Amino acid sequence: MMDMKEIKIKQIDGGVTAAAGFKAAGVAAGIKYTGRYDMAMVCSEADAVAAATFTSNVVKAAPVKYDMKVVNDSPCVRAVVVNSGIANAATGEQGMRLCENTAKAAAEALGIPASSVLIGSTGVIGEQIPLDKICAGVKELAAKLADTREAAADAERAIMTTDTVPKEVAVTVEIGGKTVTIGGMSKGSGMIHPNMCTMLAYICTDCDISKEMLDRAVKSDIADTFNMITVDGDTSTNDTYIVMANGLAHNPKIVSEGDDFDAFCAALHYVDEYLARAMAKDGEGATALFEAKVIGADTKENAKILARSVVGSSLCKAAIYGHDSNFGRFLCALGYSGVNFDPDKVSLKYESRAGSVCVFKKGLKADYSEDEATAVLSEDEVTVVIDMAAGDAKATAWGCDLSYDYVKINADYRS
Amino acid sequence: MMDMKEIKIKQIDGGVTAAAGFKAAGVAAGIKYTGRYDMAMVCSEADAVAAATFTSNVVKAAPVKYDMKVVNDSPCVRAVVVNSGIANAATGEQGMRLCENTAKAAAEALGIPASSVLIGSTGVIGEQIPLDKICAGVKELAAKLADTREAAADAERAIMTTDTVPKEVAVTVEIGGKTVTIGGMSKGSGMIHPNMCTMLAYICTDCDISKEMLDRAVKSDIADTFNMITVDGDTSTNDTYIVMANGLAHNPKIVSEGDDFDAFCAALHYVDEYLARAMAKDGEGATALFEAKVIGADTKENAKILARSVVGSSLCKAAIYGHDSNFGRFLCALGYSGVNFDPDKVSLKYESRAGSVCVFKKGLKADYSEDEATAVLSEDEVTVVIDMAAGDAKATAWGCDLSYDYVKINADYRS
Numbered sequence: 001m002m003d004m005k006e007i008k009i010k011q012i013d014g015g016v017t018a019a020a021g022f023k024a025a026g027v028a029a030g031i032k033y034t035g036r037y038d039m040a041m042v043c044s045e046a047d048a049v050a051a052a053t054f055t056s057n058v059v060k061a062a063p064v065k066y067d068m069k070v071v072n073d074s075p076c077v078r079a080v081v082v083n084s085g086i087a088n089a090a091t092g093e094q095g096m097r098l099c100e101n102t103a104k105a106a107a108e109a110l111g112i113p114a115s116s117v118l119i120g121s122t123g124v125i126g127e128q129i130p131l132d133k134i135c136a137g138v139k140e141l142a143a144k145l146a147d148t149r150e151a152a153a154d155a156e157r158a159i160m161t162t163d164t165v166p167k168e169v170a171v172t173v174e175i176g177g178k179t180v181t182i183g184g185m186s187k188g189s190g191m192i193h194p195n196m197c198t199m200l201a202y203i204c205t206d207c208d209i210s211k212e213m214l215d216r217a218v219k220s221d222i223a224d225t226f227n228m229i230t231v232d233g234d235t236s237t238n239d240t241y242i243v244m245a246n247g248l249a250h251n252p253k254i255v256s257e258g259d260d261f262d263a264f265c266a267a268l269h270y271v272d273e274y275l276a277r278a279m280a281k282d283g284e285g286a287t288a289l290f291e292a293k294v295i296g297a298d299t300k301e302n303a304k305i306l307a308r309s310v311v312g313s314s315l316c317k318a319a320i321y322g323h324d325s326n327f328g329r330f331l332c333a334l335g336y337s338g339v340n341f342d343p344d345k346v347s348l349k350y351e352s353r354a355g356s357v358c359v360f361k362k363g364l365k366a367d368y369s370e371d372e373a374t375a376v377l378s379e380d381e382v383t384v385v386i387d388m389a390a391g392d393a394k395a396t397a398w399g400c401d402l403s404y405d406y407v408k409i410n411a412d413y414r415s
Numbered sequence: 416m417m418d419m420k421e422i423k424i425k426q427i428d429g430g431v432t433a434a435a436g437f438k439a440a441g442v443a444a445g446i447k448y449t450g451r452y453d454m455a456m457v458c459s460e461a462d463a464v465a466a467a468t469f470t471s472n473v474v475k476a477a478p479v480k481y482d483m484k485v486v487n488d489s490p491c492v493r494a495v496v497v498n499s500g501i502a503n504a505a506t507g508e509q510g511m512r513l514c515e516n517t518a519k520a521a522a523e524a525l526g527i528p529a530s531s532v533l534i535g536s537t538g539v540i541g542e543q544i545p546l547d548k549i550c551a552g553v554k555e556l557a558a559k560l561a562d563t564r565e566a567a568a569d570a571e572r573a574i575m576t577t578d579t580v581p582k583e584v585a586v587t588v589e590i591g592g593k594t595v596t597i598g599g600m601s602k603g604s605g606m607i608h609p610n611m612c613t614m615l616a617y618i619c620t621d622c623d624i625s626k627e628m629l630d631r632a633v634k635s636d637i638a639d640t641f642n643m644i645t646v647d648g649d650t651s652t653n654d655t656y657i658v659m660a661n662g663l664a665h666n667p668k669i670v671s672e673g674d675d676f677d678a679f680c681a682a683l684h685y686v687d688e689y690l691a692r693a694m695a696k697d698g699e700g701a702t703a704l705f706e707a708k709v710i711g712a713d714t715k716e717n718a719k720i721l722a723r724s725v726v727g728s729s730l731c732k733a734a735i736y737g738h739d740s741n742f743g744r745f746l747c748a749l750g751y752s753g754v755n756f757d758p759d760k761v762s763l764k765y766e767s768r769a770g771s772v773c774v775f776k777k778g779l780k781a782d783y784s785e786d787e788a789t790a791v792l793s794e795d796e797v798t799v800v801i802d803m804a805a806g807d808a809k810a811t812a813w814g815c816d817l818s819y820d821y822v823k824i825n826a827d828y829r830s
Contacts, residue, residue: 059750059758090746090758092779125743126780235751237743314729318822328540328652331505335474336650343474343505364507365541404819407733 006259007173007266011274015152015168018183020206020248021045025144026154029137031129032085037158039134040082041141042202043110047076048246049211050118051218053226055239061089063119064238066099070118077244078112080202081138082120082159084187089125089237098129105135109142120200120240122161122187152185159187159200167278173267175260178251180207182267186275188282198236199226201275207264208247209254217265218243225272228304228397229280230312243268280311280398281381285405290320291383292330295394302339303388303395309337310384311399320382321401325350325373327359330384345389352379362389421674422588422681426689430567430583433598434621435663436460440559441569444552446544447500452573454549455497456556457617458525462491463661464626465533466633468641470654477503477510478534479653481518485533492659493527495617496553497535497574499602504540504652513544520550524557535615535655537576537602567600574602574615582693588682590675593666595622597682601690604699613651614641616690622679623662624669632680633658640687643719643812644695645727658683695726695813696796700820705735706798707745710809717754718803718810724752725799726814735797736816740765740788742774745799760804767794777804 016024021044029039052071054064070077081102088095099119107114121129145151156166170183188199209217218241226241247253254260281289292310297303310316313333319326327348335343344363349356354376358366376382431439436459444454467486469479485492496517503510514534522529536544560566571581585598603614624632633656641656662668669675696704707725712718725731728748734741742763750758759778764771769790773781791797 057747057750058752058755059746087743090743090775090778090780092759124741125746126775235747237747237750321822326539328502328505331474331540332472332650332652335472335652337473340473344507360505360541363505365505402822404822407736407817407819407822 007263009267009270010172012170012172014149014170014183015156015185016042016183016202016204017147017149017152018170019181019204021246022183022204023145023147024151024155025141025146026158027137027140027144029083029133031083031133032123037154038084039137039141040155040158041079041145042155042204043079043145044204044244044246046246046248047078048244049209049214050077050242050244051211051215052240052242053218053222055236057235057237059089059237061087061121061238062091062095062099063088063121064240066096067118067240070115074115076116077118078116079106079110080118080120080242081106082200083129083134084159084161085123086121086127086129087123087125087238088121088129091128094128098131098134101131102134102138105138106142109139118242122159122198122200122238125237156185159185161187162284163187163282165282167275167282169271169274171267171270173263175207175263176252178249180249180251180264180267181205182207182271184271184275186279188279199239199279201226201241203243203271205243205245206247206249207245207254208249208251209245209264213254213256213261214243214245217268221265221269221272225269225276228308228395229276230308230397230399277398280400283400285403285408286400287380287403288320288401289381290317290399290401291381291396292386293383293394293396294386294388296388296390297393298391300393300395303393305337305339306334306386306388307395307397309333310386311397314402317399317402320377321403323374323377325359325370325377330386331360334386341388341390347387347389349385350376351383351385352376352381354379422678424682424685425587427585427587429564429585429598430571430600431457431598431617431619432562432564432567433585434596434619436621436661437598437619438560438562439566439570440556440561441573442552442555442559444498444548444555446498446548447538452569453499454552454556455570455573456494456560457570457619458494458560459619459659459661461661461663462493463659464624464629465492465657465659466626466630467655467657468633468637470651472650472652474504474652476536476653477506477514478536479655481511481514482533482655485530489530491531492533493531494521494525495533495535495657496521497615498544498549499574499576500538501536501542501544502538502540502653503536503544506543509543513546513549516546517549517553520553524554533657537574537613537615537653540652571600574600576602576604577699578602578604578697580697582690582697584686584689586682586685588678590622590678591667593664595664595666595679595682596620597622597686599686599690601694603694604697614654614694616641616656618658618686620658620660621662621664622660622669623664623666624660624679628669628671628676629658629660632683636680636684636687640684640691643723643810644691645723645812645814692813695815698815700818700823701815702795702818703735703816704796705732705814705816706796706811707801708798708809708811709801709803711803711805712808713806715808715810718808720752720754721749721801721803722810722812724748725801726812729817732814732817735792736818738789738792740774740785740792745801746775749801756803756805762802762804764800765791766798766800767791767796769794
């Protein structure tokens with residue numbers, strides 16, 4: 001978290017339509033599911049610059065490859081079209097053509113260049129998306145676009161797969177005497193792991209900022225937020241994070257580092273961390289948000305590796321689910337992370353709304369009450385604080401517990 | 416698998432007492448559990464050379480640190496004392512002293528040097544083992560030692576934790592006109608992952624072989640067997656694999672490479688692969704052995720990384736549990752393994768006793784029957800064959816499916 005002493009960020013009600021000039025819509029297009037929203041559109045009434053991050057998976061879905069090109073080549077973007085149900089991954093040439101045709105259909109319906117349309121998909125891998133349904137969906141979406149709370153909520157519902165709750169957030173921040181708004185939505189519940197996950201996130205801001213500075217803000221923040229969550233260690237083929245900035249807040253354009261840039265970054269960080277935590281907490285089958293906070297590490301990079309190893313361990317996750325103070329598992333997960341350290345210096349503490357209890361102190365079991373530990377672990381947001389006593393670096397990672405329901409959801413996801 | 420055209424390996428009934436000169440015993444010492452065997456001893460009547468591999472976890476249990484020193488410093492070993500229930504990990508100085516005192520007690524009871532005694536532990540991390548119970552157990556074990564099938568079975572039962580079946584195997588092979596026997600037992604069910612896992616394996620052979628050549632045989636074989644299994648991605652603090660060779664088969668001593676060494680390696684490989692597969696199949700909560708066979712990879716190292724990524728993926732494991740032909744998950748796990756490849760060349764096939772079905776061919780979904788795929792995936796040993804079409808290298812990894820019971824076992828393991 002950066003220094004925020006002068007920066008006032010205010011969370012407000014809303015999602016992707018919170019910032020000036022953004023409209024959204026959701027419809028039931030029958031892509032794969034019937035009777036539920038499965039297509040969303042977000043549209044900016046003015047040209048926007050975009051910055052993005054995509055999956056690190058070698059197997060990249062067609063919309064990911066398509067968007068990479070758009071973000072790289074197009075000077076501006078105007079709209080995003082997203083579907084759930086089918087991921088359009090491992091779909092070869094036909095899958096790429098579907099993206100092109102979807103963009104064309106949206107361009108026609110909205111009266112904008114096809115090169116300004118981004119595409120997103122989430123769902124089953126290996127199946128083709130029916131083009132006729134996508135085209136019909138695009139028309140319906142274009143007609144329904146609105147800048148209301150309800151329109152944002154419709155879009156959020158449409159991009160959900162195994163998510164149990166829609167995820168949205170909006171904040172305002174003062175930049176150069178103007179109120180800048182950032183609103184976002186995200187989707188992701190399983191296949192969530194560092195370096196982008198089956199996760200779609202769309203952030204809309206009315207900030208006036210150059211593409212270069214927007215890009216810089218995104219790259220540095222993603223590393224500490226979205227890339228620090230894990231649900232099951234599986235990094236998907238479709239992960240996409242896109243920020244669009246349309247400048248309608250009329251702040252002095254951010255073209256370099258300085259106070260204005262810092263304020264924007266702080267607000268973006270708030271939005272990113274909020275959505276990242278919301279996704280971790282809504283991990284498939286999760287009953288609790290599981291946060292690992294590493295302090296006293298020798299380097300920031302090692303702190304991150306250690307924190308992620310703990311939240312990614314099936315045994316640690318199962319212990320959180322069981323409210324079981326099996327601290328050896330946390331120690332063990334630190335030990336196989338790949339980071340070298342002295343186990344005799346390590347201390348562990350559990351924290352939650354129910355209190356705080358130290359269970360392991362400088363290499364040995366601490367004197368603590370099991371009942372107290374169980375009480376702390378029984379909350380729906382649990383933090384394990386790990387003090388490496390090796391330096392000043394720290395990092396936080398987010399995950400969730402491993403429950404019966406995770407298995408249930410994933411043993412028959414397709415049916 | 417090495418070339419075995421001239422080498423006849425015969426599997427025989429038995430475990431750690433199969434080779435000449437090895438005795439074993441198991442007793443209920445009440446270390447943590449009551450009313451079940453929790454201490455084992457294996458003893459060679461003649462001096463043996465030992466080779467070993469231990470956990471790569473930075474947090475190493477006291478017995479691991481202790482054994483590393485014994486294997487490194489002692490010219491010969493005579494006995495192993497193992498307990499289950501408490502892992503003697505994260506136990507500081509007191510834990511190290513317990514190992515020393517256990518070795519002393521065994522040395523006294525058996526009339527051998529304390530420096531020839533190895534120690535093993537498995538169980539909960541962070542608790543101290545009661546010395547009085549260990550000492551009483553050691554005495555009882557020494558008095559019970561026998562070279563029978565039953566004695567081997569007692570030892571196997573004693574080292575189990577969440578294992579549902581004891582794991583043992585024995586083979587014979589001709590070396591220089593003599594029949595050499597290798598017998599082994601192992602334990603491991605959870606926390607099983609490449610680079611040694613909560614896994615204890617003790618292999619006893621009457622082969623006459625130099626320590627140096629035994630070491631070489633072990634190092635090369637472990638990489639293709641024990642280090643290719645994963646149950647949950649967690650590498651434990653206590654993993655130990657030890658081979659003891661006492662020379663009582665009176666074969667011409669193996670001191671260099673050649674036919675005799677090849678024959679020994681082939682037999683050891685049989686034993687190691689057998690025990691590794693048995694551990695994967697008995698993974699906590701497992702209903703099926705899940706094998707990933709990568710062929711056509713560009714390098715052996717990449718083939719191994721790809722195979723392990725697939726058997727280690729929670730989503731792939733859950734798909735196997737659900738008998739669900741969700742081939743996108745296998746593709747996805749290949750994609751985030753860290754290996755670079757062309758997804759459009761990849762083909763996937765399921766194999767089991769029920770048949771074989773190709774589900775993905777050169778980057779696109781194959782034309783196959785879902786019912787047939789489900790039938791193939793419903794057996795208790797399922798193989799996913801992955802053809803990378805990029806070279807000749809191959810590798811196999813073993814894991815198990817992810818079931819409700821895995822979560823159940825691990826949410827309340829300590830209770």
